[in-house]
Amino acid sequence: MREYIYGKQGDTTPVSFHIPRLEVNNDNEHKGERMSIVTVNTIGSSNYQSIKGSSQYHDSSSTSLVSTRTYLSRFWILFIFSLVCWFHGVQWNTWGPIAESMEAAFPGWGPSTVAMMANWGTIMFVVFVLPVCWAIQRCGLRAGVVSSAALIFLGTALRCITSTPPVFTVMCHTCAILMGISSTLILAAPVLIASDWFPLQERTTAVAVMMGASQLGLLGSYLEPLLVRLPSPQVNIDDTRRDVTHLLYLGAGLAGLLLLAVLIYFPSKPPTPPSVVSSTDRLDFIPGLLSIIKNKQFIILLVAYGVSVGPPVAWMTVLDYSLLPLEFHQDQAMGIGISTVIVSSLSPVIAGRINDLIQGHLRTITFILMLSTSLFFYWFLLISYQVLTPSTWQVYFSVIGSVSCNFATIPLLFEVGLDLAYPVQEILVSGVIVLMDNITCVIFLLAFFIPNVGYLWMTYTLVLCTSLAMMPLIFVKFEYTRLNIDTSKN
Known part of the structure; x- marks a missing residue:
């Protein structure tokens, strides 16, 4: 006993x-x-x-x-939702890795168009996140996941109607908007799924796996240059357009399979909760939202999270443009993007597992990762301004290191936020946290519409954001509310 x-x-x-x-x-x-x-x-x-x-x-x-x-079916839920997260990541970043091909084959496409395709996701998240959180609390997780999968399928299918401009461009914008609406649940639900399905010693790891899968989706997008060729003397514009069409057909087919899998089996929660915390009641939507607004510690964390995480997430969708001044073109950028995505998909899982195994050291782990992020971005800044002689290995290590350390902080900061806001519903807490990084994503990507802004501004912005974000966290008290409930104090 x-x-x-x-x-x-x-x-x-x-x-x-x-x-x-x-x-x-x-x-x-x-x-x-x-x-x-x-x-x-x-x-x-x-x-x-x-x-x-x-x-x-x-x-x-x-x-x-x-x-x-605990139920073995929790691993099926984790697997299916991770696949949805992965596929959403692929579709959100469809155009960045093949930006040069799109600009050559489709008139009117340029850096601002590519940035706007990614920006629709963040804008729609900001608009719909609170209504979706309210709906999930009222209707349950299953209804939200099915609706999100249906929106993804509809959006990917619309892009297959035609490849003729300007209708094709309009369909791509429409798909990006639908993807953005679906992202409100996909980005906010991991902590709710972990809380409802997984015990204490697996919670942070489960969140990290789903977030890592979302990041791994970028890997699929960075493989697109293998399917979509650049126009050349051997490849004309029509060939490139056909390549793009085949890519979009593949996406629509996968979206249909995911929708079918979710429809077959995806309950909102298990019959019996996996932990004591999971069994306790939570605040309703409005009281929970008011509690968050009045929670000064949570607001400080929210600002730090948005400033440190949002810009690097947005940067990954336009990484090609930061590499162009260093003479890394689409095919070379693919290698850097793939390597970065693989490592940064694993880093949150490793950080989450470490936190599950040695609980009570969340502050130390988080600050080490944030400091490492800043140092890696500063290294890339020196390379970008050619203070250091650009070399392939330095670009690889600085980009991979900065993004991986940054993404590893995400599940840890979610844990801090959930403890500070308890007993507010997990879906609302995570929705508000992701809302903040989406706001900073919007601001970052909108900068591409500034005339003649260039690309070097991105690098020093990343250094400033990830460095300054550590300062407000010094004043945050890292609570372990849920851990104290679920663990013994003999």
């Missing part, structure tokens, strides 16, 4: 959980899986009496029973 004790700051009355461990062997479907029966004894006034609809913590003299269980 283990005793779990936790209390909110300022509350002198603890709440204890007595949790015996039982091995379940009589259930054929979930044989060998672990179950915890949690007895919740609330002595005195409740920590969360203000939560509407709370039954476990409402009665000061009551004892309620909470059972927790």
Whole structure:
């Protein structure tokens, strides 16, 4: 028997959980899986009496029973949603890696067009994130995932109607808008899925896997130059347009398969929660939003996250333009992009797993990664301004190092935000966090519309953003609210 004790700051009355461990062997479907029966004894006034609809913590003299269980089906949910995240990442960054081909084959396409295709995603996220978070709380996760998969399929299908300008360009903008609407759930849902399906020792890792899959989607987009050729004496404009059409047909087919997989099986949550925290009630949408707005610590974290994460995410969609002054063209940039995506897809998983294994050191890990990000970006700045003689290995290492360390901080900062905002619903907290980095993404990509702005401004912007973001985090108290609830204090 283990005793779990936790209390909110300022509350002198603890709440204890007595949790015996039982091995379940009589259930054929979930044989060998672990179950915890949690007895919740609330002595005195409740920590969360203000939560509407709370039954476990409402009665000061009551004892309620909470059972927790993990299901093997959680790995199917993780796999399918990770595939959706991956495919969304591919489609969001469709045009950046083949920008030179698009400019040559389609009149009117240029840096501002390519940037706007990516920018539609961030703009639509800013517009729709709060309504979607409200809808998920009302209708459940399954309805949101199915709707997002349907929007992705519709958008990719529209691009296949014609390859003749200007209708083709209009269809591409329409697809980008639909992708942006679907991104409101795809980018905000990982923490909700992790909380509803995974136990304490797997939560951060599950979030990191889904976020890593989203980043890995960029790998698929950076492979596009293998399918879409640049116009040359041997390849005319019509050949390039046919290559683009084949690429879009492939995307629409994959989108259809993903929609079918989600329709077959994707429940909102398991019958029994995987942890004590997952079983507790959360604030409704409006009270939760008001709680976030009034939470000064969370607002500081929000600003730091948006400034440090948003610009590098946007930069990855237009990486080709930062490499052009260094004489790295589309085919060469593909190699750098692929290497960066692979490493930066693994780095959040590694950081998340380390945090799960050595819990309680979140601040140290986060600051080390943020400092490393700034130093790598500063290295690339020196190369871009030719203070250091440009060389292939230096470009590879500086780009890979900066993006990988930056992306590794994402699941860790999400954990901090969820603890600071608890007991606000996870989908709302993550939606607001991603909203902030999308706002900075919009600002970053809109800079391409400034006449004669060039490309070197991106590099020093990245250095400034990732460096300055560390300062406000010094004033954030890294809470471990959910960890304290789920772990023993013997």
